[in-house]
Amino acid sequence: MMKKKINLIVTGLALICSVTMIYAQRTGNIVAYFGKEKVNEISEGELLHVFKKGLALQVPGIGFNSSSFPEDRVFNRFLMNADVLVKAGDVFDVDYLGNEMVWQKIEVDSASTFSDRNLRSSYVYLQYRSDREQIVLFEASGHSLVTINGMPHEGDHYDFGYNLIPVKLKKGNNVFVLKVGRFPRVRARILKPHSMLQFTTRDMTMPDFLKEEEGKTYDGAIRIINASEKWVKGLQVHATVRGGSESVDVLNLPPLSVYKIPVKIPGVSPSAQTDKEDVKLELNDEKGNLIATQLITLNIKSKYKHHKKTFVSNVDGSVQYYSVAPSTSKDSEQALFLSVHGASVEAVNQANAYQQKDWGNLIAPTNRRPFGFAWEDWGRLDALEVLNDAKQIYNPDSQRIYLTGHSMGGHGTWYLGATYPDHFAAIAPCAGYPDLLAYRDSFKERMKSRLDENDERFKRLFFEPTPTDVELMLDRAGTPSRTLKLIRNYLHHGVYILHGEIDNVVPTFIARDMRKRLGEFHNDFTYYEYPDGTHWYGNHSVDWDPIFNFFKRRTIKNDDEVKRIEFSTGSPGVSASSHYVTIHQQLKPFEVSTFELERNDSLTVTTANIALISFNLKKLNSTVDKLNIDGQGFELTDNEEVYFRKDKSTWRVTNKPARSEKGPHRNGGFKDAFRNHVVFVYATGGTSIANEWYFNKARFDAETFWYKANGKVELIPDTDFNLKKYADRNVVLYGNHDNNSAWKKLLKDSPIQVYNGKIVIDEKELPGNQWGSYYVTSRRDSDFASVGVVAATGQKGMKAIYENHYLVNGTTFPDVVIFDDTVLESGTKGIKCTGFFGNDWSVKNGDFEWK
Structure with missing residues (x-):
């Protein structure tokens, strides 16, 4: 030891x-x-x-x-x-x-x-x-x-x-x-x-069979090990249940990899008397030869009892699951409760903590893992995907959608409730903290009290020099996660705060602080401290009757009923809309953008940090013929969606923005590249050292996205990339202009070009082999897809780009970050340039800081 x-x-x-x-x-x-x-x-x-x-x-x-x-x-x-x-x-x-x-x-x-x-x-x-x-x-x-x-x-x-x-x-x-x-x-x-190709049952994602759903095909996922140095192509997985069979093609498996593969599973007969069913999986090669078999056992449940569902995610084509505590009533158009779990808690256990209700279905998403992304980044996307999938299945009353969660899920409730305020009639954070980064800082503050400020450890751990402009730009990318900056969005709905009186995990003072903050402007919230309650005091830590009674008395207003709106966002790419108003573009990217609206016979709107905004008058039953925005008056001739663009200090009516511009569909932040059925494309046209490194880096990122996001990312060499085959999908390129042949297909007109030996940024040149870069830009042949770039100018830069903290929650990345090989030794001090492209995806109209 x-x-x-x-x-x-x-x-x-x-x-x-x-x-x-x-x-x-x-x-x-x-x-x-x-x-x-x-x-x-x-x-x-x-x-x-x-x-x-x-x-x-x-x-x-x-x-x-x-x-x-x-x-x-x-x-x-x-x-x-x-x-x-x-x-x-x-x-x-x-x-x-x-x-x-x-x-x-x-x-x-x-x-x-x-x-x-x-x-x-x-x-x-x-x-x-x-x-x-x-x-x-x-x-x-x-x-x-x-x-x-x-x-x-x-x-x-x-x-x-x-x-x-x-x-x-x-x-x-x-x-x-x-x-x-x-x-x-x-x-x-x-x-x-045992074999070069084989299944492993570690980390399967599998559904529950539901007795009532005869003939249904289910989605599942299992991992396949390729312990060979060759690409393996043309595989198929066959799933057999009681003679019924489904087959799927397997994506090409990279050398020396373990990939999680989606499979289709035929359902069981509704007459099944058992609560278990065996599924036989067979792996066949392209000639139909059997390579491996695996027997797995799935649960058979009733859709009227607690169970889990699987679905295919649009983020990466992976199979995800969520758990359900279904209503005891079979009435249509009931309420829907979205419950988000705490750290280390499986979604199945989250739903199991609730008794079934007689007036609504409860759904519990995974955050993509029990720890996941603190309901931000891909955890946020998972919550939205689950909510949309459940709406299609349960057809809930659109005015009775509610949000709750515990601990990290309490944070998720504060965060999602502020980010998508018009999605919910009421929210109930339990033992939650509103702001992830502030919560981390609160722990540091508590640790400070344990050390003398003259102690060298104090100075090392807690002395934080004034951040540089480059570091401030890096931090700005995290604005959409700074929940307290969006606090007035809670005016959209009722808020019930539940917290243990003596919680020392998420200290009770955090809940009391939120009570104080809401008390300064909000007129529809309830605060309750559970007497002698710690962080967890039984299932009523989440399944608390007063919360559901609070929910029952609140509904989402119809658009036509909304007379006043306050809405803020840190990025239109994360959240853009409230009811019939959408923020499309910002004047200053990733700073808070806000509008306040009053509606009588006309609309009166004040804005901050908005470059392009629209009003969808088709959602209103009554005619609105006048609009005043920041003191400028406009006559409205029909009830259509109208767009306004700000030119310096003046608003003017404009056309619907081109999809090639930034907007809610594609707005950046480097992390935004890792969604929309993303594919990783690595360079093969360089030296043997460069080719090996870029392949390993892409595989490393795929491993990380699997582990942290239960993900499935297709990995291909640049020589296999085809614009049509991978149309409208996000692409992350590993390599540069000189060694990745897909670069010229996707980034020919990019204002940033990375070569062997130099980076050129809008005609500014950085020479040397030590430069690494991450950036995201629009995919010019698509209306909504993006291209992410993980590139270096040489061997030193290649090793500097190994760090994949862009796949970690709570980290912040603007559109562009350029750094040298000192970044691993000195952290952010190694960053040379960072910033955001303009709304036209140009450097010229962007916002950048240079060291």
């Missing part, structure tokens, strides 16, 4: 997740695979090696760094030089107190686990000597990242037990460097795969 003891300050999020497990323990928990299997019963392979000894390096304070560009000196060293070897006693560097940071010996416990509280904020270094080149499966858990012989791969920081990485070991020494995740424990072993 590590000998040196360093007092660590745990991060806010680690505390959230560990304590919120109270909720998970009450409603069902996740158990990792590793450690519970017998050695000879591993389904994917034969045990080759268990790591029992290693080295650990503690880096105090790294847990607080939730930046979009966190400093990571350790990984920087192993990325920049894959041949680095270390031994016990080697000094890596000195910490902020001037103490030597030393690699120290560690050993596993009786459960084959490296486990010690001092592993938090640490890296674990492992070696394996192979007597030959061979393909194996590296299995580990408890780590957030790993480099294998210098190449980065996704970790298993939630300890799910899902992680399997096919890797080709070299003859001789192989090095694995793991960054310890949320919990101070790590396990690792090497398996010899």
